[in-house]
Amino acid sequence: MFRKKDSVFRPQDRGCFERRIPRPLRPALPFIRRPGYNTRLMIRMILFDIDGTLIESDGSGAAAFERVFRSLFKIHGAAAKLDFRGNTDRGILRGFFERHDLEPSEENFERFCSAYVHWLEQLLVERGGRTLPGIRRLLRELAEFRRPVLSGLLTGNIRLGAEIKLRR
Secondary structure, X not given: OOOOOOOOOOHHHHOOOOXXXXXXXXXXXXXXXXXXXXXXXXXXXXXXXXXXXXXXXOOHHHHHHHHHHHHHHOOOOOHHHOOOOOOOHHHHHHHHHHHOOOOOOHHHHHHHHHHHHHHHHHHHHHHOOEEOOOHHHHHHXXXXXXXXXXXXXXXXXXXXXXXXXXHO
C-alpha cells in the first residue's frame, strides 16, 4: 500500500515500478520509456486543467474578472480579494455575489459571463498567453501510443472562456 509519509511509491507497495520514484513524483509520460520502469504501464485517459497546466495567461482571467466587477457591478478591487486557485468560475462568481450582497441569480451570471468573455479575449491579446513548455511534445507523444489515449479537459472555466484561452 502507498505510504503517505514516504511520498513515494515503492515496488513492494504496488508492484508496478521496479525502483523508487524520487520526490516530487515525476509526470506520467517521462518515466514510461526510461530503463528500469515498467514499460507495460497503460495510460488510457488524461484529463488536463487549462490555467497553469496547458497554458500561462499572465493573469488575464483574473484581470477580466476585475474589469467586469468594475464595469457591471461598480465594485473596484474585488478580484484581489478572491481566491481563484482550485475554484470554478461559477464558484468564484458566487463568492463575489455573497461578499457584496448581490443576488446570485441566473441573470447576473449571464450578464457576468457575456462581459467576461469580451474582456478575456481582449486581455489575452494585450498581455499574451502561451502554451507551457513540454505540452506540445506531450500531446505528440500521446498521439504516438499504440492504443489511443483519451484526452479531455477538466476545468472550472466557463466553456467559452476555456475555448478562448485554448485558441491563444
